[in-house]
Amino acid sequence: MRLLKLQRKVRCLLRIYQKKSKWLHCAGLYNLGNTCYMNSTLQCLHSVPELKSALLSYSDTVKGNGIDQASHNLTLATRNTFGDLDQSVRPVTPLQFLQTLRKKYPQFAQQHNNVYMQQDAEECWTQLVYTLSQTLTSDSSESAVLPMKQLFGIDLVSRVHCAESGEESMETELVYSLKCHISQDVNHLHEGIKHGLKTELEKASPTLGRTAVYTRESRINELPRYLTVQFVRFFWKRESNQKAKILRKVDYPLELDVYEFCSDELKKKLKAPRQMLRDAENAKLGLYMGKLAAQKKMRSHQVALGNRLVWTLTKLSLLYQRNN
Structure with a gap:
């Protein structure tokens, strides 16, 4: 009886705490049959408060600006699923989202022997982010809401040149993730x-009048608030005509510094903030080292006093033995 009352009290406290904490994330998602790719994508995006704000301000009737019905429905399904995750302390069944996702992107409805096939989480993430970038615009949500580009968009500037013809051009591109290519030479995230x-890449060369090999060297020209990095673990196997997974271990740091991958223009912008951050870290380190030095000095004094006390007691003991 006491245990039952305690369980009820805990549930009640959880509900109260969940209402007070707007962005509390404690619920899970049921796997509906090889849907781990979808669940991981939803949980990842659900952890972004700004995205949840944008979805909350998204109207049920917004379908203008060239937004198709399927994209609109997928955005609503995402908003509803996030709402279920925020309001529940028990696992959520994302059936509505799954059905809407498969209507918008039929590749996620592929079956083999009447069983839904496993899918790539990166493909699901890319398609969903692309859809939200089309629907969550300033026209369809509050102006204070950050668009998807500011949250996840990465502006790349690329130098494309052909060694054979000497042709060279500059291109700009908006992407939503950096790729970590994995090979036998890649052991760390930075290398990937x-x-x-x-x-x-191969493309037609106007100078040579035929197809030629071009090299594209890209640099980050603008960083988003949330940087996404994809570990490219799948490649197409021509022999078996199917995807294969690379199981190589790749180490990664807890803090990722992409300064070396930035363009010269962005490096200039980041120079002052990086120096301020470095100075703050050095100040913290200096304070920490000062504390360590003080503690070490105190311990040395304690040891010295202890040794002196032992020496004094030993001397008194010897004097006592002589007198007796």
């Missing part, structure tokens, strides 16, 4: 990102 920012 570096490989991902330098690629080769």
